[in-house]
Amino acid sequence: MKLRHLVERLDLGVLCGEDKLESEVNGGYVGDLLSDVMANSSKGNIWITRQSHQNIIAVASLREHAAIILALGKKPDDDTIEKATREGIPVLATDRPGFEIAGQVYALLSNDRSFRAGTES
Amino acid sequence: MNRAYEKTFSVEGDNFDNAGTASIEIKKILKDLRIDEDVLRKTAIAVYESELNIISYARSGNITLYVDDDTINIDVEDEGPGIEDIDLAMQPGYSTATEHIRQMGFGAGMGLYNIKSCSDLFEISSTPNVGTHLKIIIKRNGR
Ligand SMILES: Nc1ncnc2c1ncn2[C@@H]1O[C@H](COP(=O)(O)OP(=O)(O)OP(=O)(O)O)[C@@H](O)[C@H]1O
Numbered sequence: 001m002k003l004r005h006l007v008e009r010l011d012l013g014v015l016c017g018e019d020k021l022e023s024e025v026n027g028g029y030v031g032d033l034l035s036d037v038m039a040n041s042s043k044g045n046i047w048i049t050r051q052s053h054q055n056i057i058a059v060a061s062l063r064e065h066a067a068i069i070l071a072l073g074k075k076p077d078d079d080t081i082e083k084a085t086r087e088g089i090p091v092l093a094t095d096r097p098g099f100e101i102a103g104q105v106y107a108l109l110s111n112d113r114s115f116r117a118g119t120e121s
Numbered sequence: 122m123n124r125a126y127e128k129t130f131s132v133e134g135d136n137f138d139n140a141g142t143a144s145i146e147i148k149k150i151l152k153d154l155r156i157d158e159d160v161l162r163k164t165a166i167a168v169y170e171s172e173l174n175i176i177s178y179a180r181s182g183n184i185t186l187y188v189d190d191d192t193i194n195i196d197v198e199d200e201g202p203g204i205e206d207i208d209l210a211m212q213p214g215y216s217t218a219t220e221h222i223r224q225m226g227f228g229a230g231m232g233l234y235n236i237k238s239c240s241d242l243f244e245i246s247s248t249p250n251v252g253t254h255l256k257i258i259i260k261r262n263g264r
């Protein structure tokens with residue numbers, strides 16, 4: 001599923017990465033512990049977190065995530081957006097809690113051919 | 122590839138603003154060398170967790186990447202407090218990360234365990250008050 005479709009359906013704010021919205025999302029991962037996300041998320045995932053420090057960008061870049069969603073109204077630090085722009089990682093925002101967003105992402109993706117449930121490690 | 126590739130990256134302790142820089146650069150190099158997806162993933166995890174442990178616990182360190190036709194070799198050497206009890210440090214969930222480090226999302230106690238899981242060979246040695254040395258080898262598939 002195209003990232004743009006998720007952004008529109010979930011009414012997400014696009015903080016950066018407007019030019020990457022045509023990329024494909026194949027699944028998602030929820031986590032606030034970076035070593036957990038490093039190990040257990042997959043390439044092409046959308047990552048839902050409430051971490052807003054710039055360290056999330058290196059993780060998303062190394063694991064080639066399609067985008068990061070900052071849940072629960074978390075505001076990113078300025079250097080988070082700067083780094084995300086440099087690494088080409090879209091950062092999206094919502095006031096709603098991660099649980100709700102994950103549920104909606106799952107529902108939308110589960111009708112999609114590219115969706116891969118679970119994790120590959 | 123006909124020639125082996127080698128490069129060393131220096132990592133500064135406590136510099137969280139640049140955390141991941143060495144790992145991202147190493148991943149780009151490996152991508153250019155057309156290393157396959159799964160090996161790339163394992164190497165990225167191993168290097169990232171190594172880099173973050175230098176930043177989190179040591180004064181400074183070096184990560185040396187060496188790639189030949191069959192393997193990715195990563196040597197991580199730091200100057201720092203070292204690890205008193207290596208078996209304990211290797212256990213998933215064990216962490217001495219400070220509150221400051223935990224607030225950024227580190228300190229799950231999973232780093233060393235994940236490095237080991239991603240490695241075909243993993244050796245760790247440490248001298249308290251001197252530093253820690255990791256030797257990591259990841260095989261290149263289908264070669
Ligand atoms: N290079 C190092 N120098 C000194 N101590 C270290 C070093 N690397 C790891 N340790 C010790 O081993 C513990 C476990 O490390 P590990 O990387 O597995 O988890 P963590 O860094 O605490 O959390 P995570 O990696 O999940 O964010 C650390 O909390 C620390 O006490």
Ligand SMILES: [Mg+2]
Binds near residue numbers: 170174232233
């Ligand atoms: Mg660690």
